[in-house]
Amino acid sequence: PFGSLRIETKPWEEVLTKQTTSGTYGKLYLKTNGTCRFQQILDLLAVMKENPYLVGVEELHIDCDPQNPQQATFNIKVSTFTTNKKGK
Numbered sequence: 001p002f003g004s005l006r007i008e009t010k011p012w013e014e015v016l017t018k019q020t021t022s023g024t025y026g027k028l029y030l031k032t033n034g035t036c037r038f039q040q041i042l043d044l045l046a047v048m049k050e051n052p053y054l055v056g057v058e059e060l061h062i063d064c065d066p067q068n069p070q071q072a073t074f075n076i077k078v079s080t081f082t083t084n085k086k087g088k
Contacts, residue, residue: 005043009034015077025081029058033075038064041074048078055079 015029041062048054059077064070 005036005040005047007034007036007040007044025083027055027079028082029077029079031059031075031077033073035071035073037070038062038072039070041072053080055081 009032012030012032015031017027017029045057045060048057056079057076058079059075061075062072063074064072
């Protein structure tokens with residue numbers, strides 16, 4: 001999903017949480033982590049708002065390399081709606 005930004009991440013993992021529903025939809029949480037330039041993280045946040053399925057960025061943790069502050073590793077957790085009401 002971040003290919004156009006050239007951000008390398010591990011595959012998305014589903015986060016097990018208590019079921020959250022809103023009407024006919026459940027909420028699905030996904031997380032991943034990766035390494036990129038700090039500016040790419042800002043670009044990612046800017047384009048994420050264009051995704052109609054994104055509910056929100058639940059967590060974002062960024063660690064910059066002290067020797068090269070423009071290089072960063074990050075962990076991100078997002079939420080989206082799903083029609084699978086059984087959820088996790």
